[in-house]
Amino acid sequence: MPTTYDPTSAEKKWYDAWIEGGYFQAGRRPDAPKYTIVIPPPNVTGMLHIGHALDYTLQDILIRFKRMQGFDALWLPGTDHAGIATQTKVEQKLREEEGKSRYDYGREAFLEKVWDWKEHYAGTIRSQWAKMGLSLDYSRERFTMDEAFPKRFAKCFVRLYDKGLIYRGKRIINWDPAARTALSISRSNTKK
Numbered sequence: 001m002p003t004t005y006d007p008t009s010a011e012k013k014w015y016d017a018w019i020e021g022g023y024f025q026a027g028r029r030p031d032a033p034k035y036t037i038v039i040p041p042p043n044v045t046g047m048l049h050i051g052h053a054l055d056y057t058l059q060d061i062l063i064r065f066k067r068m069q070g071f072d073a074l075w076l077p078g079t080d081h082a083g084i085a086t087q088t089k090v091e092q093k094l095r096e097e098e099g100k101s102r103y104d105y106g107r108e109a110f111l112e113k114v115w116d117w118k119e120h121y122a123g124t125i126r127s128q129w130a131k132m133g134l135s136l137d138y139s140r141e142r143f144t145m146d147e148a149f150p151k152r153f154a155k156c157f158v159r160l161y162d163k164g165l166i167y168r169g170k171r172i173i174n175w176d177p178a179a180r181t182a183l184s185i186s187r188s189n190t191k192k
Helices: 007-020 050-068 083-098 107-132 148-162
Strands: 034-038 072-076
Touching: 007 107, 034 050, 050 072, 050 107, 083 107
Parallel strands: 034 072
Antiparallel strands: none
């Protein structure tokens, strides 16, 4: 037995055992009342920050509490593609490391670069969740570009449009001349 506590090995050992045992998976109590939290999906533009840690800690406390109350609790993990923001990050990396733009690659080759970026940062985010010991049901993990989502988003968009909640109008917008689109991020946030 070790004479001092090594949190890195102890926490990893137990977290891996909990994941392998399926202790965080929903559906283990089919007759129990259901309780679900969908994690606000972090963008794959980078790593998690302290704000994520605070939010996830509170959600973890709540989902564990509901499990202890006997609920069949699901905490659904996922990541968001953050379309234009991720594209901007990938373009910045290509420009800095290779002196190239997306136009030098063509559509398909550039999309491969974006998917490589997504896999890298989604893996980093998963690793950060594990280090925090979050009780997520990884068997149901989602990504906002999974096949089913665009169809669901389109249905939701049409439903909101039909209710008059989405409409076309003349409004002042923030136009980004570099990206040639309206953006909600500032250019200063895309720098290292």
